Amino acid sequence: MTQPTSPDTASGQDALPRQHRQYTIGELARMFEVTPRTIRFYEQEGLLAPRREGQKRIYHEKDRVRLKLTLRGKRLGFSLGEIREVVMMYDAMPDGNARQLRRLLEILADKRANLERQLEDIRLMRMELDDVDHRAREVLRGLGHEA
Amino acid sequence: MTQPTSPDTASGQDALPRQHRQYTIGELARMFEVTPRTIRFYEQEGLLAPRREGQKRIYHEKDRVRLKLTLRGKRLGFSLGEIREVVMMYDAMPDGNARQLRRLLEILADKRANLERQLEDIRLMRMELDDVDHRAREVLRGLGHEA
DNA sequence: CAAGCACTTTACGTTAACGTCAACCTCGTC
DNA sequence: GACGAGGTTGACGTTAACGTAAAGTGCTTG
Known part of the structure; x- marks a missing residue:
């Protein structure tokens, strides 16, 4: 087990x-x-x-x-490379120089933008799924009534 | 252009x-x-x-x-195969039999569960990003004041 | 009519993210 | 001391999702 x-x-x-x-x-x-x-x-x-x-x-x-x-x-959906970017810079932060830190902030903003788009995608995708779901159920109902 | x-x-x-x-x-x-x-x-x-x-x-x-x-x-993050499953069944719906339709509903429920988990993941990921962001800014502030 | 552009098929190459052996150590225990 | 359940390092295999190059078709434009 x-x-x-x-x-x-x-x-x-x-x-x-x-x-x-x-x-x-x-x-x-x-x-x-x-x-x-x-x-x-x-x-x-x-x-x-x-x-x-x-x-x-x-x-x-x-x-x-x-x-x-x-x-x-x-x-x-992030690649291991992308994940590493953030994770490693996070560790290097305490003694990181300004350039590195700014770069980190850029990356973070980037990821966040990515997340926001995903949120919107999810919203839309949900609606599509709902739609398909409805239609499927209706067709099923139809099948039940006939024959 | x-x-x-x-x-x-x-x-x-x-x-x-x-x-x-x-x-x-x-x-x-x-x-x-x-x-x-x-x-x-x-x-x-x-x-x-x-x-x-x-x-x-x-x-x-x-x-x-x-x-x-x-x-x-x-x-x-869906694979082309997964996408095809939904898209093709959607097209086959009108004349689909009950078994196919139920299968489609299963798949839809599955995808939806997936989306919900992604929503939670996004929520958590956002918090992490915020956290890293804050720390980075603080370190930057620190750098500004010294030397 | 030659040149260029957008399209076509065929086919081999590439990258990420592991899976799948093989061959080996190193415990506790029967 | 053999053995099974874990762990280890190679090293090669595999799959998805395209990229890329070669060689050809068809239009229209100078």
Whole structure:
């Protein structure tokens, strides 16, 4: 029974301080319903940087959050490259120079514009779906009455 | 000056009844800022079925709308296959049997669920962006005051 | 009539984002 | 000490969604 542990509630068996909770790659994978391969790939792409214990990768809260953000970005159609842009600049922020920061702000504005367009797209798409739905139901009603 | 013609307002030079307006592949391409190759590809994938005049493809309103819906679907992260599912079933609706119609309703519900999750994702993503934005601005302010 | 432009088909190339082995370590445990 | 359940690194395969180049058709314009 390899059922996915909710990525937000899960904290092991005993109530750990959650800040110090550690995860193996398999645990994370189950939590988010992705494969370990995917997680390793994200690391290779510079989106994650787990610590090592010997060979094994050890993930902490920060890594979990990053993965969560990454997957959310993906669901919204961002490429891993785009996601990395934001995530990495975010980390480099504290000691970032002004040029980098302004560049970050640009990127953010860009993403936001993207989101706004998606909102509108969703609105329109919903209407289309409603429309098709209505028609389909009517045709179904028609079928019911005949023959 | 190959500037994109707005895909919604454009109706040629003289006010055509718009319902009978015809388009070449290049016109459509410019309207939606895609390449002809893309449009041909969509046809090959069963998303468009323009009439032919000799060799050349002739597109009408219906085709334009389909393309519009297709691109919107894409911006929302749907695959061409998913888009085709809905679009083709929509066309097959009038004489569709009950089983097909119920299947269509399922698919629609599915897509809608997808959209709802995206809405939530957008909400969350917005907050993240706002957060990063704030921090970046603060760091910038800091830089301004020193040195 | 040659040139240019927009269109056509065919076919191979490319990129992103993983999947899928294979071959290997390293535990706890029976 | 064999074994199974996890983990590891290559390395090659795959799919979607086009890009790109080659070679040809058809109009109309200098």
